[in-house]
Amino acid sequence: MHVGVLGAGIVGLATAWQLSRRGFQVSVVDRAEPGSGASGGNGAQLSYSYVQPLADPSIWKQLPKLLLSPSSPLKLRPQLDPLQWRWGLAFLAACNARTSRQTTAQLLTLAAESRAAFEAMLAALEPDCDFSATGKLVLYGSASSLEAAGRQLELQRAMGSEQRLVTPEECIAIEPALAAYRRQIAGAIHTPSECAADCLKLCVALEGALRARGVRFLLDCEVQGFDRHHGRDGRVRAVLTSAGDLEADAFVMALGTASHRLGRRLGAYLPVYPLKGYSITVDVDPASEGAPHVSVTDSARKVVFARIGSRLRVAGMAELVGHDASIPATRIETLAAATRAVFPQASRMAALHPWTGMRPATPTGVPIIGRLPRAPRNMLFNTGHGALGFTLAFGSAERVAAQLAS
Template identity: 85%
Template sequence: MHVCVLGAGIVGLATAWRLNRQGFQVSVIDRAAPGAGASGGNGAQLSYSYVQPLADPSIWKQLPKLLLSPSSPLKLRPQLDPLQWRWALTFLAACNARTSHESTASLLALAARSRAAFEAMRADVAPDCDFSATGKLVLYASAASLAGAQRQLELQRTMGSQQRLVTADECIAIEPALASYRARIAGAVHTPSECAADCLKVCTELLRALRARGVRFMLDTEITGFDARDGRVAAVHTAAGDVEADAFVMALGTASHRLGRQLGAYLPVYPLKGYSITVDVDPTPGAAPQVSVTDSVRKVVFARIGSRLRVAGMAELVGHDASIPAQRIEALAEATRAVFPRAGRLEALQPWTGMRPATPTGVPIVGRLAGAPSNMLFNTGHGALGFTLAFGSAERVAEALD
């Protein structure tokens, strides 16, 4: 059985790896190189046990500041785009306790599968990807925010997550590079089992391994449409000609909505634009962090990947604007100076932006959809958890095809 995977980001490549392992003949099509989209410069954290959805009841209190403050990590630029308005309204409707709890349960279950599948991939491919398993700290600046974190922690504990609240002094003991930031820490959630890796390196290594195993790649190839008839897709149209297959998997990130409409499927996937910088670290012990850190106030994540520090954050609803404003990069540099002032020289920052494909609830769309062709499966909408969830959602796609 021939399966054609549309998309060569981490989600598409994880799907291709799983299907190839399962014995399918696999082709992969993408308009760019593997990992060139949202995967390339992402936050590098593998957050298997701490997956609080963006759509959370706390958003309502934060909303005025998030939308109106010039320095806000969240930015909305209203456009004449029905998808943007429909997505935003559905997102706000999802900011309630019940939906947040249901989304948390779904994400944790998928993340647990993804952890096991990612480890299976590492054993199979042995990728050189700066992998580490040093845990994660999520920092909170006030007693009120820490109390909210404790409620989420207790919820996740009932679902199998192992984490605990720690004091500011315990944070420093866990990650000495936080010492100068001690006065800004009311407490943190510590998850010892969390991991980090360079997602772009994983994509590159998967390309190498899959090509060696006979997977066909059509890169720098634009997908233009489909030959759909009798409730099935016979072929995908590309700039290099038609590609026929028995089944197809759409893992096209933010392009999934547009191409899904051609097949009669509505996919509520909208780009959440994010930014990152990558800094060469000072090797002096205690200068740069070894543990992954998330600053909940700044909405910025820090992840050690080898001799580099990845700093990422922000979420902008601005369509597909791929520009990189200097003030956004400076905000990440300033966050680095504030939290880890000795981490490294902030000269060559390697600025990056990517469009995270997000659903309003944060739960990805995996499998078949009503109204879509029966041999088209979807694997999209992972938002900021694409790297974390990619291998788990690939397993679900493979099960649906088996």
């Protein structure tokens, strides 16, 4: 069977990898180079055990800040966009304890599958992607936020996650580079099994390995529409691209935020909206021990820090502002200031390498995987992973591959 994979981000490439392993003939289409979208400068964390969804009851108290504050790490700017309003209302409806618990359970199950699939890929491919398994600390700056985190910890621990609450002193023992930030830490959750890697470098390695396995790549190639068979099921005969028609027996749409627009052409509603994030990547100061080896998330700042080789990736913010790909200097300075505050000796900050990406998010945080009722049966979907795209990519790809193989 020939499968056309639409999208060459980490989700699309993971899908192509899993399909190729199962013996499918695979073609990959993307309008740019592999990993150049939301995968290119992401937070680099593989967060298999800490998957708290953004749609959480605490959002209700934050709404005034989300709507009005220019410095809020979470930002919502209403626009004349029906999808934004429909998505936003569904997101607010999901901000309750029951939905948050259900989403956490679903994400933890998928994350466990993804860890196993990712580790199998690592063993088979041995990619140069600065992979590390040094664990993660999620920092909390107040007793109230730490108490709420403790409830989430108990929920995740009951579902199989191995993590514990630690004191500020224990944080420093786990990651000595946090010593200068001690007074800002009320406590943390430590998950020793979490990992990190350079997602863009992995995308490049996967492309090379897939080409060697005979996978065809159609890059700089825009997906423009679909040619469907007449009849009851309306199967997709070919994907129409800027380089001509791509015919295949089945297709997987892994186009991130573009999935909503193209899904509508097939009669399917995909509640996927861009969740804009930013990152900087700085060289670690070789003369200092001030850069972390453990991944760190500062929950108050909504900023993550991940060591990738001799560099430090600093990423954060979540903005619902449409498809605006500009990079405001104030957002980059926020990340730079966070780096100087949390890890003042980590880097000389000579070059920041600013980046922005549009994470494809669903209102609940649960990705859309597999077939949809109103879509053609030979078009499967793998999109909507939000900020957990890197974490969940190989698990969702395995689910799609299993559906096609059944």
